[in-house]
Amino acid sequence: MRGDRPVGVVLLDDHPVVLAGIEHWYTSSAHPIEVLAKGRDVSVALTGPGRDADVVVLDLQLSQGGPAYPELKHLVVHQRQVVVYTMKDSPETALTCLDLGAFTYLTKAEGERHLVAATLAAAQGVPYTPPALAGAFGSDTRRSRPALTTREIDVLLEWFKSESKVMVAESLGLSVRTVNTYLDRVRIKYANAGRPASTKAILVARAVQDGLVSLDEL
Incomplete structure (x- = not known):
């Protein structure tokens, strides 16, 4: 807009x-x-x-x-x-x-x-x-960790490997706005699960804890 x-x-x-x-x-x-x-x-x-x-x-x-x-x-x-x-x-x-x-x-x-x-x-x-x-x-008591969609995980992991969101957008064929939307959504899900992740470093830690990525991949 x-x-x-x-x-x-x-x-x-x-x-x-x-x-x-x-x-x-x-x-x-x-x-x-x-x-x-x-x-x-x-x-x-x-x-x-x-x-x-x-x-x-x-x-x-x-x-x-x-x-x-x-x-x-x-x-x-x-x-x-x-x-x-x-x-x-x-x-x-x-x-x-x-x-x-x-x-x-x-x-x-x-x-x-x-x-x-x-x-x-x-x-x-x-x-x-x-x-x-x-x-x-x-009221979400279905799991102890947030349920991320496949696309949210793709964006999250690509961001971990990239220097900027522009690079993420180019790699995945998305707009920067869409990349930001996915990352904001991930943060909201973690916050609502009682595990806020306000920075990239904390998001990396959450992803490692949840088995989404290993330290060797970073």
């Missing part, structure tokens, strides 16, 4: 009323947010005007089937910033979405303020934790 340039968004939801409501909220935002494409098929985020969007807002229930995890994975593979916006208030579902690479997760009950804030944060690559997600983090 640069200056006053509108943030471009794709809305993926199968309810026209929801789509219209979100678009209305965006037109009222202090920073301009423009809906470039909308629909129920993930292809609208990957073709046409949707390709240029900064953020994809994804409803997790796009059909009568199960959660839209395959669609979320597909968007993440294409390096899209995905805000999951759903009726499902489930800590387990929220954490699963983050593990799959979602930027953040919020429920439709959390409303306009949090959705607009999450959208702007995603466009800037600045972590955003709405109340439902904070509650999910607080």
Whole structure:
């Protein structure tokens, strides 16, 4: 997001009323947010005007089937910033979405303020934790160490071996903003696990402790 340039968004939801409501909220935002494409098929985020969007807002229930995890994975593979916006208030579902690479997760009950804030944060690559997600983090007793996604581990290990985030971005074919987003997400996960890692040195120590990397590899 640069200056006053509108943030471009794709809305993926199968309810026209929801789509219209979100678009209305965006037109009222202090920073301009423009809906470039909308629909129920993930292809609208990957073709046409949707390709240029900064953020994809994804409803997790796009059909009568199960959660839209395959669609979320597909968007993440294409390096899209995905805000999951759903009726499902489930800590387990929220954490699963983050593990799959979602930027953040919020429920439709959390409303306009949090959705607009999450959208702007995603466009800037600045972590955003709405109340439902904070509650999910607080109740996560699944493991003693944070569950990092494969991509988060890739970025983390590449950063350990590189002199700068620019080099990481070039090596992995990402933008520097995306690299920062992944590293910020790793830090948040460690902080919520009670093992904060505010510096690169501490992150290295955490990675060694968790078996992600050996000292011989550094």
